[in-house]
Amino acid sequence: MNPDNPVLDDPPEGLDEVLPEVVDHVAVARLYGEPLFDLPRDLYIPPDALRVFLEAFEGPLDLLLYLIRKQNFNILDIPMAAVTRQYLSYVDEIRASNLELAAEYLLMAAMLIEIKSRMLLPPKKTADGEEAEDPRAELVRRLLEYEQMKIAAQRLADMPQYGRDFLRAQVYVEQALVPRFPDVSVLDLQSAWRDILKRAKLVQHHRISREELSVREHMSIVLRKLQGRKFVEFADLFDVTQGTPLLVVTFIAMLELAKETLIELTQAEAFAPIYVRLAYTPSDTP
Known part of the structure; x- marks a missing residue:
């Protein structure tokens, strides 16, 4: 070396x-x-x-509010000199790159300079002898309203939104081939029962007898009447000529059959006639 x-x-x-x-x-x-x-x-x-991207603001009020809140200034007593100086420095930076964007910021800068100039002048009293309004009052009002709207918008943005935070669940269920008839309401059943009793009173006879009636027996009778028939009207299952006791037992038998799901009570639509049929389960096709 x-x-x-x-x-x-x-x-x-x-x-x-x-x-x-x-x-x-x-x-x-x-x-x-x-x-x-x-x-x-x-x-x-x-x-x-x-290009150096500065922190984005949504407008002059947003920038002004940012400068005030960042330095913990009292918004009701804004130090106009310090805020205006910082505001103008930011406007100079964006004016060099985007003059169209800086136009609306320049308008706010002119307003800040005007407010600062009015504060330097001696305050003038009104005709009533009262103190003149603070030149910053209008600006403070606009800033407070803007801040309230900004907070409300942020709360709305934080809420779950369809398409951004969640999606609607969709479940496809294959419908059975057997048509489902609307269920019979209790009020419709009571109304049909009252009609049966009214018709029975018109044809009843005065009889004095003692008869023991079996609900199970009448359940079998109702099932036999429905055998081989697709639909039977509710009123056709009652024999109004046999008296009220038999009608009551038949009605109780029908309720028991419906409770044990051996028969079905259906109607095509609301206030339509009630029909009775045997309950069955469609056999599975191979």
Whole structure:
């Protein structure tokens, strides 16, 4: 090694593979780890590529409110000099890049300067002798209203939204091939029963007798009447000529059959006649 020149006289083995072929000037960049000594002639760098993006604001009021809240200024007693200075510095930055965006901010800057100028003048009393309104009063009112609307908008944005936070669940259920008739309400059944009793009173005879009636027996009678028939009207199952006791037993028998799901009470629509049929389960087709 030459003591006057700290450069290696004989580079170690393998060092020539690391050094680039061009050593007369410094590499301007590295591309995938390789030194790049000349910029490509067809390289185009758009003007916005190196733009520094400042914190986005939704308007002049948003920027002004940010400056006040960030430094914990009292919004009812705004230090206009400090706020205006910071506001104008921000406007100068955005005016250099986007003049159209800076236009509305410049309008607010002019208002701030006007308010500061009015505060420097001696206060004038009104005709009634009262103190003049604070020049900042209108600006404070607008800032408070804007802050309330901003907080409300943020609360709405935090609420779950369809399509952003959740989706509507959809379940597809295959409908059975057997048509389902509307269920008979209790009021319709009571109304039909009252009609049966009215008809029975018109044809009843005065008889004095003692007869024991079996609900189970009449359940079998009702089932036999329904055999081989698709639908039977509710009133056709009662023999109004046999008296009220028989009608009551028949009605109780029908209720028991319905409770045991041996028969079904259906009607086509509301206030339509009530029909009775045997309950059955469709056999599974192979």
